[in-house]
Structure formats: C-alpha cells, structure tokens
Amino acid sequence: MIYIYNLNELQGMNTVLTEDYVLMNDIDASDTINWNSGKGFEPIGGSNWNKQFQGTFDGNGYKISNLYINRSNKTHQGLFGGIRSNYGFFVKNLGLENCNITGSDRTGGIVGNQIDPAGIIENCWVSGNITSSDWAAPGGIVGMNNGIIRNCYSIVNLDTGDGWDSNGGICAENDGTIENCYFAGNIISSGGRQHGICDGSGVVNNSFWDIELSGVSISDGGGTGKITTEMKDIATYTDLTTTGLTTSWDFENNPNDDILNNDIWHIVPTNNEGYPIFSYEEHDPVGVTLNATIISYDSVTLNGELNDTGSYTVDLYFRYRKINDIWIEILIMSNVNSPTTFSYPLTGLEPQTDYEYESIFRWDSEELFGNNITFTTTTALSPTVQTTQATNNTTGNSFTMNGKLLQLGSESSVNLFFEYKKQTDSTWIEVISDQNVSTFPYYFSEDITGLDEEIYYEYRTIARWTGGEHIGNAISVFIESNPTIYFTKTGLELPDSNELSFGDIDNDGSWRIIKIGADLIIQIKQNGVWVNKHIF
Numbered sequence: 001m002i003y004i005y006n007l008n009e010l011q012g013m014n015t016v017l018t019e020d021y022v023l024m025n026d027i028d029a030s031d032t033i034n035w036n037s038g039k040g041f042e043p044i045g046g047s048n049w050n051k052q053f054q055g056t057f058d059g060n061g062y063k064i065s066n067l068y069i070n071r072s073n074k075t076h077q078g079l080f081g082g083i084r085s086n087y088g089f090f091v092k093n094l095g096l097e098n099c100n101i102t103g104s105d106r107t108g109g110i111v112g113n114q115i116d117p118a119g120i121i122e123n124c125w126v127s128g129n130i131t132s133s134d135w136a137a138p139g140g141i142v143g144m145n146n147g148i149i150r151n152c153y154s155i156v157n158l159d160t161g162d163g164w165d166s167n168g169g170i171c172a173e174n175d176g177t178i179e180n181c182y183f184a185g186n187i188i189s190s191g192g193r194q195h196g197i198c199d200g201s202g203v204v205n206n207s208f209w210d211i212e213l214s215g216v217s218i219s220d221g222g223g224t225g226k227i228t229t230e231m232k233d234i235a236t237y238t239d240l241t242t243t244g245l246t247t248s249w250d251f252e253n254n255p256n257d258d259i260l261n262n263d264i265w266h267i268v269p270t271n272n273e274g275y276p277i278f279s280y281e282e283h284d285p286v287g288v289t290l291n292a293t294i295i296s297y298d299s300v301t302l303n304g305e306l307n308d309t310g311s312y313t314v315d316l317y318f319r320y321r322k323i324n325d326i327w328i329e330i331l332i333m334s335n336v337n338s339p340t341t342f343s344y345p346l347t348g349l350e351p352q353t354d355y356e357y358e359s360i361f362r363w364d365s366e367e368l369f370g371n372n373i374t375f376t377t378t379t380a381l382s383p384t385v386q387t388t389q390a391t392n393n394t395t396g397n398s399f400t401m402n403g404k405l406l407q408l409g410s411e412s413s414v415n416l417f418f419e420y421k422k423q424t425d426s427t428w429i430e431v432i433s434d435q436n437v438s439t440f441p442y443y444f445s446e447d448i449t450g451l452d453e454e455i456y457y458e459y460r461t462i463a464r465w466t467g468g469e470h471i472g473n474a475i476s477v478f479i480e481s482n483p484t485i486y487f488t489k490t491g492l493e494l495p496d497s498n499e500l501s502f503g504d505i506d507n508d509g510s511w512r513i514i515k516i517g518a519d520l521i522i523q524i525k526q527n528g529v530w531v532n533k534h535i536f
Helices: 007-015 030-034
Strands: 002-004 020-023 056-058 063-065 068-070 080-083 091-102 111-114 120-131 142-145 148-159 171-174 177-179 186-188 203-205 208-210 224-226 286-293 300-308 314-322 328-336 340-346 354-363 366-369 373-376 384-391 399-407 415-422 429-432 442-448 455-465 468-479 486-488 491-493 499-502 511-516 519-526 529-535
Touching (some): 002 007, 030 068, 286 373, 300 314, 300 354, 314 340, 384 455, 399 415, 399 455, 399 468
Parallel strands (some): 002 020, 020 056, 056 091, 068 091, 080 111, 091 120, 111 142, 120 148, 148 177, 148 186, 177 203, 208 224, 384 468
Antiparallel strands (some): 286 300, 314 328, 314 354, 354 366, 384 399, 399 442, 415 455, 499 511, 511 519, 519 529
C-alpha cells in the first residue's frame, strides 16, 4: 500500500503502475497548468497494454482540485489514462473538482479507457470542463467503459465540438455497466449527437440526467431524463414508482422504504445546488474569530469569519465578557448558506478593562466555537457613564433607574443625571441625580413614578462637567399593568381607589369592596347611595 499526500506523489504513480494507492488528503493541482510546456498533468497509465494502470486507487473521501490536461491530439486522457486490473475495483471514493481536461479519443474525467470487464469505478464525482470531438469522448466519468461504473455523478461541462460520435454525461461509449449514476451538467456541441448518460450497447440501470440543465433530451445508450426539480427530489432515487427506477439508491435515513444501510447518498439543499452528494462529502462548517478593531474606552468592533458552511445553513453569533465574568451572547446573522465575514459594534464597555470574545457557529443541534480573542479598552480622556438595568419595575407606574460612573478622566468631579421618555416620544425628561461626584467607579440610582401602564419607556445616564458631557447607553423598560385585586399573606388587597363589585353597580342591593386610603371597605347600595357595612 502506498499513501499519496501531494501532487508530485500523485504524478509519481506513473512509475509504479501495479500498486495499491490511498489518497490521504485533498490535493490542489492548480500548478499542473504550468507543467510539460502547457500540456499539464500526465495521465496515470497509458494506451499501451504494458503501460496501463493495473493497481487500485482509493480516494478515501478526498478530492483533487483544478487538474489541468491539454492534449487534444492524444487518446486515453483523464486522471487515469488506460486501466486494467484483476481487483474488484479500480478507483473509488474520489472527487475530481473543477478539472479542465482536453483530449481526443477515449477522454473522460476519472478514466480515459477502462478495459477490464471486472473492474469497478464507484463512489466518484467530477466537476469542471471536459473537451473532445473524437470518438468515445468526452465522458463525464469515463471515456470508454468496458467495466462497471457504479454510484457516480458528474456536473461537468462537456464540449463535443462538431463531433458526431459517442459522448455522455457519465460515459462516452459504454460497453459495460452503468448503475445508480446521474449527470447534471451542460453539453455544448456545434453539431452531431449528445447523450445524457452515454452512447453504446452496454447496460444502464437506475441512472438519470437533467434534461433542462444539459439541454439534451436523448441518451442512446440508456438512462432516464428528468427535469431539474425531479433531479433534486430524493423520491426520484428512492421511490420505486419513479419512472426509470427499479432499485432504490442507498440514501441516509432510508427514505421511501430504502432498506439499505450503507448511507452512500445524501441530499443537502445548500450543497451541490441541491443535487445528491456522497455522504463522505458532508462536512461541518468552518469558521474563526478575527481580531477586534476600533477599540475605544467604551466600545469595540467584534469580527469573525465563516470560511465554509459545510453541508448546512449556519447561524452566526458572538459571545463576550469581562475576563472571568459571565458570557453574553449576541445573534448576528441567521440561516447563512455561503462563506462570509461578519462584525458587530459593541458599546457600553468599561474603560481600561480586559475583555474576551469568541465567534459561535450553530447548525442543526451542533455548534462550533471560534478561537478566543482578548482586548483591553482604552483609558477614557473624559468622564464616562454606563446605564445599567432597571430595578423595582413591578409596581405598575414606577421603576428605579440605575447607572455607573466608570471614569473621571482628567476631571476632578462630575454631576450625574438621568433622562427618560416613552420610547415613542422624541423629548427626554431630565432627572437630577448625584452632584459633584469625585470618585469612581460610582453607582447611582433614582426612582421615577407616575408612569403609564403597558408602555415601553427608555432611560439613559448623563455625566456633565464644565465644558462637556457624556451620554451613556439607553435601556428600555416595559411598565406592566397594576392588578385590580390581589392576595397577600394577610388577605385581600386592592390598589388605592380601585374596587371589586358584585352585581350591577347602578342598582340598589349591589355590593362592592373598595380601597380608600388605608381602609378596605365593604359597601352596599341603598337608595342610590353606597353605604359602609364594614371597614377593615
């Protein structure tokens, strides 16, 4: 067994064509555009019998990106040129992303020519561009197939030029077997034939192509054309009432009575534009916390980056705190389905204080925490105040406003105030608090009464000194209604001037309980007048 870690080792497989190989990570093959005087990567295995690849290649769920091959006058072009083997498979579990392959006869994405009828290419996918106008080319997965292509898909652009010979989204010329495959790419041609799945006399089972995306409505070698919405519907591949399906594909969670449990396939609406993917392609989101910016004495900009959404939509958060204090969470964006940077201008901080924060990435019932970033707010050059949460706001018409003097700066003392208003009003009402305050941190409070019920109010702090002022952050408070009657440990209570009536209060004989000052009085109406019957 030989393990492949980089591009040079991948190309070096040409020196030993009879070994078994395993890919150990993703490989970026972008540099191949500069290789061999512009001809690019040399396919593994050639057209001659003794130069064909005779080993196996397990992609291990990884992908090779940006592979470049440009040999328009050469046959057997693809990642592998010509392959034959006595093994059960040739290539499996491999993605070929954004390839650019040009060849002549027997040109495909994964393999140019698969010769051995017993060989299997399975669980592979290809995206990018494949070009040829020759016979048995181009093919999305394979140019010429004599073996088995199973559980594969391509989303390539096939350019057949003016060729009149074989081509196809999965295989150009199929003399073997294709099963459980699909094509969702585009076929470009200036003349000749185009095939959704393949041309040839081989067998095609349970395989589909997108007739809208490809612009092709025929496939002489077999397969079933579907419109785009059907291609993205899991029922197409698992519901046996689907035209063209005789055996369910093996999807995660066994939809539509799919009884197989290898969970080869999966559909994620935000991945691969909603077309099926392999379960090995699924991965979690990736994101980081970025350094804080615009740091001042009372504010900072928090920054984060979602590098990859994986197979999910992601909710983005920050959480922050003073070092060793309680975390405070902030939702920034919901249902994000593409990489993005995100920021939040955080205010109301304390001067000369150490803080830390992290980005949070949440999807389904899982989450990822970004790296931890610390920062220190600067020293205030002038006095600063912070508005803190209201208290005693349950009486129905009052609450207590609270604030904190954080810093005096260069001043020796300040005067402290509150302002409040109904949230819908434009004019603030000022309340004088502590004056000539010369120490910090300093906490101050003022009660406010006579408020309207069922209304949102907001309030803020103010520090004033000769020549300046600082206005703190605003906090909103909702004033709940006073109850008309309630019970205490000592009995029944009514707010002052409220009453509890029994019967029609306009008629004699009606009863009521009324609170007048400190007295709770039971009264009866007689001759149109309320008469006290008992005073508590």
